[in-house]
Amino acid sequence: MKKLLITLITFQVTFSFAQDPLTPCQQAQLNASGLIGEFVPNCQEDGSYVSTQCWASAEYCWCVDEDGEEIPGTSILSWQGMPDCSSNSDACTLIPDPGMCEAAIQKYYFNQETQQCEDFSWGGCGGVVPFESLAECEAAACSQSSNDCCINAEWINPTAMCPFIWDPVSGCDGIEYANSCVAQAAGLSSWTNQSGSETTLNWDCEPQSDSTSCEAYFEWGGGNPYLVFSNLSNYSEIDPENINLLWDFGNGYTTFSENPVYTYDSAGYYEVCLTISVDDTQNNQTCISTYCDFISYMVPGTTWDCGPWGCYNPGTGMGQYTSIDICEATCNITPAICTSTSGIEISSLGFWENPNDPCDTGECTADGQFLEIVIDCEQEMGIPCEGEWMDVEGQCCSVCVPSNNSYCDSISLNPILPLGATWGPSVLEVNVETYFSNYSIPYAGLMLIDNSGDTIAIETISTAGNVYGIFPNMSETRELLIVNELVLPFTGELCIVEGLFAGITNIVCSYPVIWQNMELDEIQIKPRLLRMIDILGRDVKIHQSGQFLFYIYDDGTVEKKYTY
Incomplete structure (x- = not known):
């Protein structure tokens, strides 16, 4: 029998598959060390850079170009929102910020008030740079060719002290702002919050189209x-x-x-x-x-x-x-003798009033002159209103309709006056105590005004320990910065201003005060409420409708009250 020798030869074949090279963004992610606080870029599915990049540990975000390079002037603190990297349309409304560095590099921004491109000195890092050059600013065509009554240049306040609160609102210009205070400081006339509630500021403005119709x-x-x-x-x-x-x-x-x-x-x-x-x-x-x-x-x-x-x-x-x-x-x-300020021809002498506009009044004289009568309204003069200004048909000026804020009786304000010869560091301290349990006044602050309506002292961001409001059952001391000379004897009002630190300001409570000879002779504030008891002597926290109670105050007085 013959033996069969079989030799098995094995071939090893290696297949090599070419892989797509990593993009710069993917390579940067791969090179990350994984250390806490390290910046790692975000990439799209195709490996390109996401237009908006954020560094969580540094708490700010910015826009990048296709190479991942930061676009100057787009960085923004994360609590202020996200930069709009989809377009440069909002660059016209950006407020320049030189940043923390101390270089002096000429950059440009569009001044909403003057409607012109102007330069400023950029420090070289961070901050806000709307435009790199004058040509770039002029090419953006920021000048408002038509008036849509959205931004009032006179309301723009770049030095406004707004709270560091993330409560975003959408402005009438389509831009998202950190909160209503920031939107108001940008000169906006209206904005909408996250719940869909719209806030509109009164502005005598008629929208004008680009072309005549x-x-x-x-x-x-x-x-x-x-x-x-x-x-x-x-x-x-x-x-x-x-x-x-x-x-x-x-x-x-x-x-x-x-x-x-x-x-x-x-x-x-x-x-x-x-x-x-x-x-x-x-x-x-x-x-x-x-x-x-x-x-x-x-x-x-x-x-x-x-x-x-x-x-x-x-x-x-x-x-x-x-x-x-x-x-x-x-x-x-019969020819017209004179013409009113509004352009209406008048054919009779003497006093004249526009039947369609009670503010349009004056006197038509024999020599053809129209002497306009300017009516000074309290609202335009800045006179405080403890309530709400309401328009009345047939009257030129709005009238102040007092608000029925019964909770004002449950708030105690006690100013602390020094007994020496000076006022010290220009700060007035006020003790605040509340005795209600089911109400709050949001972002409220205190303000002291004199009989002429001039502000004498006011809370600011720098002096306020609490900018979020006045809440139930609270007891704290507030500091008011004295901004005008306080002349004694003094007569005025100590006011609680709703929305002083955010939103639209409104005086909701006011308390008359009288100071004489550096001593507190009299503060015409109702005495502090100590207890509420029923006819059986039991303590009551909330005065319900239809309930008869006794109010006991710290001055020893007792008041009987019945709520309908």
Whole structure:
């Protein structure tokens, strides 16, 4: 038997698969050491850099370009929100910040108040740099070509002391702000919070479009014997010098009057057309619109009379003039003596008031002058209102409607006055105690004003130990910074201002005070409530409706109260 020798030869084949190289962002993630506080970039699924990068340990975020390089001027503290890296549209509203470094590098920003690109010195690190160069700022076209009544340049306050609170709101300009105080300091007229509640500040502003629009329209009435035409056209231009009117009555007669009165010589059907032409001198545009209507005139007219609106056909055949030309040559319409500030023509002497605007008043003099009467309203003068300003129909000024803040009786404010010859470090201390259990005044602070309404002392971010408000059953000492000279004897009010540290300020409680000769002679504040007891002598914490209670105060007085 033969032996079969079998040799097994084994081949080893190695397959090599080429792998895609790592992107710079992925490589940076791979090179991370894993140490606590180390910055590790965020990458997209395709390996590119996420446009917004954040460093958690340093508590700030910034925008990067496609190479992962930081875009100057986009860094922002994380508690202030996230930078908008999708576009540079908000660069126009960024407030420049030189940062913590001490270099002096020329950078640019857009000044919302002057509507111009201006330079500032950047320190070289951090901060906010809206634009790298003047050319970049001018190319952004930040100047507001139209007024959408969103940002009021006079309200912009870059030095506003806003609290470090993350309560984001969305502004009318589409930008998210850290809280309502930051939005208000940016000059915004309205914003919406996270719950959808909108806050709107009063501003006498009419939105203006970029281009002029117009639409001719009129209505007519009468016919026995004269027709009265009313111009009801719509146009965006408000300057009367740029608005031209042309009436065509269909019989060859035309006029440029605003609201003409006309009588036809014979009965018939006439097509009346009104053409308006509005010139936009800023945009070098002209808007033209025509509106026509057919009129059936059935009253014959052969003679003319002179009336308050000019010549007309009385329809009786007994008029003073045989033709309209003769009538117009002798009929003198009462001319306007003067023109009001709002552009209304006035044909009588003496006091005049606009029936549609009670603030538009004055005196028309014999020499054609209109002496405007300026009405000083308390709200515009800054007079405090313990309540809410309300508009009243037929009155020029808003009136202060006091608020029924019954919880003010459960708040005790006790100023601490020194007995020496000086006031010390220009700080007034006030002890605050509350005796309610189901209410709070958000972001409230204290303010001392004199009889003229001038602020004498006020809480600030630097002096306030509590900026979040006045809460139930609290007892603490507040410090008010004296900002104006305190002259004794002094008479004024100590006020609780809701929203002093965030939001819209509103005086909700005020307490009259009288100080004489560096001593507290009298503080006209109600005595401090010590206890509330029922008719059986039991202590009660909350005064319910329909309950009869005894109020015991620290001055020994007892008051009987019944709540309906």
